[in-house]
Amino acid sequence: MLCFNFFFLILLPLINFDFGDAHAGMKNNSTTVPTLCNQCLESDSCQSNLTSDVYHCDETYCIPKSFVCNGIPDCLQAQDEAVSECGCLQNEYRCTNKCIELVKRCDKIADCDGGEDEQDCSEYILY
Known part of the structure; x- marks a missing residue:
């Protein structure tokens, strides 16, 4: 064997x-x-x-x-x-299956597949 x-x-x-x-x-x-x-x-x-x-x-x-x-x-x-x-880097936000840039969190554009980057936002970043 x-x-x-x-x-x-x-x-x-x-x-x-x-x-x-x-x-x-x-x-x-x-x-x-x-x-x-x-x-x-x-x-x-x-x-x-x-x-x-x-x-x-x-x-x-x-x-x-x-x-x-x-x-x-x-x-x-x-x-x-x-x-x-x-996991994600310190300057990234963790979505369910990927990482996005932290500046994309709460910008009124869903970057995560499930849109979790736009949930629980008290303020939004406007450009």
Whole structure:
């Protein structure tokens, strides 16, 4: 029985690659292949050992936790960079599924999909 709990593969270009910083290499037109987590290659009865140092993109793939909220989508569906995972910046307002600039809150224009940026406004910003 051949099982993997954590396998991480990065395909990096060989030209102008600094081998001292693999993550910086990913920022320069390289391709990231998500991690293979808790997968059995020969049997469906493998025991998986979940570790706390990985982020599970889904049931199949995971990435190192240090890759979460770093501005680079590493999961296939970019879950590691989602608003629900990372939140918004200090100068942003958090909508249900995205962030908008804070100056767009209470400006009489619904920028959030559900219009929550225009709810509970006692004053409005006029330009």
